[in-house]
Amino acid sequence: MKKYDVIIVGAGAAGVFMSYEMTKLPNRAKVLMIDKGMGLEKRVCPIKLGKTSSCIKCSPCHIMNGYGGAGTLSDGKYNITTQFGGDLHRYVGTEEAMGLMNYVDSVLCDMGGADAKLYSTGNSQLKTIALQNNLHLLDAKVRHLGTDRNMKILGRIFDYTKDRIDTQFGTLVSEVEKLPKGFRITTDKGESYECTDLVLATGRSGSKWISSVCNKMGIEMESNRVDIGVRVELPAEIFKHITDEVYESKIVYKTDKYNDQIRTFCMNPYGEVVSENTNGIVTVNGHSYADPALHTENTNFALLVSNKFTEPFKDSNEYGESIARLSNMLGGGVLLQRFGDLVKGRRSSERRMAKCFTRPTLKATPGDLSLVIPKRQLDNIIEMIYALDKIAPGTANEDTLLYGVEVKFYNSKVEVTENLETKVEGLYALGDGSGVTHSLSQASASGVWVARKLIEKYQ
Ligand SMILES: Cc1cc2nc3c(=O)[nH]c(=O)nc-3n(C[C@H](O)[C@H](O)[C@H](O)COP(=O)(O)OP(=O)(O)OC[C@H]3O[C@@H](n4cnc5c(N)ncnc54)[C@H](O)[C@@H]3O)c2cc1C
Numbered sequence: 001m002k003k004y005d006v007i008i009v010g011a012g013a014a015g016v017f018m019s020y021e022m023t024k025l026p027n028r029a030k031v032l033m034i035d036k037g038m039g040l041e042k043r044v045c046p047i048k049l050g051k052t053s054s055c056i057k058c059s060p061c062h063i064m065n066g067y068g069g070a071g072t073l074s075d076g077k078y079n080i081t082t083q084f085g086g087d088l089h090r091y092v093g094t095e096e097a098m099g100l101m102n103y104v105d106s107v108l109c110d111m112g113g114a115d116a117k118l119y120s121t122g123n124s125q126l127k128t129i130a131l132q133n134n135l136h137l138l139d140a141k142v143r144h145l146g147t148d149r150n151m152k153i154l155g156r157i158f159d160y161t162k163d164r165i166d167t168q169f170g171t172l173v174s175e176v177e178k179l180p181k182g183f184r185i186t187t188d189k190g191e192s193y194e195c196t197d198l199v200l201a202t203g204r205s206g207s208k209w210i211s212s213v214c215n216k217m218g219i220e221m222e223s224n225r226v227d228i229g230v231r232v233e234l235p236a237e238i239f240k241h242i243t244d245e246v247y248e249s250k251i252v253y254k255t256d257k258y259n260d261q262i263r264t265f266c267m268n269p270y271g272e273v274v275s276e277n278t279n280g281i282v283t284v285n286g287h288s289y290a291d292p293a294l295h296t297e298n299t300n301f302a303l304l305v306s307n308k309f310t311e312p313f314k315d316s317n318e319y320g321e322s323i324a325r326l327s328n329m330l331g332g333g334v335l336l337q338r339f340g341d342l343v344k345g346r347r348s349s350e351r352r353m354a355k356c357f358t359r360p361t362l363k364a365t366p367g368d369l370s371l372v373i374p375k376r377q378l379d380n381i382i383e384m385i386y387a388l389d390k391i392a393p394g395t396a397n398e399d400t401l402l403y404g405v406e407v408k409f410y411n412s413k414v415e416v417t418e419n420l421e422t423k424v425e426g427l428y429a430l431g432d433g434s435g436v437t438h439s440l441s442q443a444s445a446s447g448v449w450v451a452r453k454l455i456e457k458y459q
Helices: 013-023 089-093 094-113 125-132 146-161 204-217 236-246 317-331 339-343 350-355 375-391 440-458
Strands: 002-009 031-035 075-078 116-122 135-137 141-144 165-170 173-179 182-187 193-200 225-236 251-254 261-268 270-278 282-289 298-307 335-338 401-409 428-429
Touching: 002 013, 002 182, 013 031, 013 094, 013 125, 013 146, 013 440, 075 094, 075 116, 075 440, 089 094, 089 440, 094 141, 094 146, 094 440, 116 236, 125 135, 125 236, 125 375, 135 236, 135 375, 165 182, 173 204, 182 225, 204 282, 225 261, 225 282, 225 317, 225 375, 236 298, 251 375, 261 282, 270 298, 282 298, 282 317, 298 375, 298 401, 317 335, 317 401, 335 339, 335 350, 339 375, 339 401
Parallel strands: 002 031, 002 193, 031 165, 193 428, 282 401
Antiparallel strands: 075 141, 116 141, 135 251, 173 182, 182 193, 225 298, 225 401, 251 261, 261 298, 270 282, 335 401
C-alpha cells in the first residue's frame, strides 16, 4: 500500500495548477495526482485523426479527460474576472480571487503564453454601443492562448512538475474511504493508496462520481443551474469588429417575451465547432487555434439560457441531459439547422444545406431544433439573435448556422469552507467538480488556493 501526504483526483485545470503550486511543498511531503484520462500526447479525438466523422463515444472522452482536463483541447481562453466563470470570489473574497487569477496568468506567461494578447473590455466603445441596443457587455480581461499554444504550455507545466509530483494516467478512482486519520482510495485497477489530505478536482465529467462520494460522506450538495442553448456559427467578418477588439464578448440580454436572461458564451473567432461527450451524451462546443494557418472562415459562440429548478423537481442537470438525449436521438449526435429554416418552421435538410453560403466546420445532422429545444428557450434564442443583429448586422442572416444542443452542466455545489475544505477534515473539493467554478481561470485559481493552504499545513 503506497502512502502519500496529498492525493489529487483529477488532472484538469484545477489539478494541474494545484500540482504546479505544490512543487513549493517541503521535499519530504509526497503528492500523487491521478486521472482517468490520458497524458497529453495520447489525447487525440478520433474525429481529428479522421478515423470517424462523428463522435464514437470513447470512454473516457479525450476532449474531456486527461492531463489538463476539459481545458486541454479547448480554446484556452483564460478570462480574468469575477463577473462570470464561477463563484470563487464568494469563498475567498474578490481581491484574493482576482489575485489568484492574475497569478495563474503570470504562470501561463512564464510557460510560453506571454505572446498571446491580453484583451480587455475596459474603455471599449462596444460597451456603449451594446447598451444603446439593450445589450450588456460584461467586464473581463481575457488571454486567448489558442488550442495549439495551450497544449504546449501544459506540456511545459507537466515537465516542470513531473520530478516532484507523481502522476498516474488512465486510472479511475472508484472508491474513497475515510480512515481514522486520512483516506484510502481504490482505483479501477484494484490498487489502493492512502493519504492524509484528499483533493477532489474531478471536473464536470466527474459530476456523478463526486456526488456519490459526498453522499457517502454525508456532505451537503446544493443543486446548481443548467444552461441550455445552441452554438451559433457565422462568417467571421460579421463579428470581426467585436472580436478584434475584445476577442471574447460576454453579452447579456433580457428578452421582451419572457423577461429571461440569455447570454453569449465562449466566442471563437476563426474557430471550429466540436462535439463533446459527457457521460455518453453528445453536446456541442467550440474552440479556435492561435496559429492563423489553422483558422477557419467562421466565428462561433454559444447562446445560453439558464435554468434552475427547486420544487418538486430539483435535478437541473437531468433536465439538460434529457434535452441533449433527445437531440442525440433525432440527430444521432449533434443537430444542425440554418436560422432561416428555424424561423420559417421547417427542418434543414442535406438539400437546403447544400445551398447554404456558411460552411459548417462540424459535420452534424441537418434537422429541426424546434423538436428538441423547449419553446421558451428557443424563443429566447431567436429574440437574442435579432438583438445581436443590431450590433453585428448579418447575425440574423438565414444562413447563420445553429448547432444543438449546447448544454453547460454545472455540478451541484459541494458544501465547502473558504478553504474549499468539506466538513470532513482533510477532504477538499475544488474546480468545476465542486460547483464553485466553471472556467479555466477560476478552476486553476482554486487549485493554487488549496495548494497554498496545504503548504501552510505541511510547512
Ligand atoms: C471544448 C471545451 C472548450 C472550453 N473552452 C473554455 C475556454 O476557452 N475558457 C474557459 O474558461 N473554459 C473553457 N472550457 C471549460 C473548462 O475547460 C473548464 O472550466 C475547466 O477545464 C475546469 O477545470 P477542472 O480542473 O475543474 O475540471 P476538468 O478540466 O474537467 O478536469 C477534471 C479531470 O478529472 C478527471 N476525473 C474525473 N473523475 C475522475 C475519477 N473518478 N478518477 C480519476 N480522474 C477523474 C477527468 O478525467 C478530468 O481530466 C471549455 C470546455 C470544453 C469541453
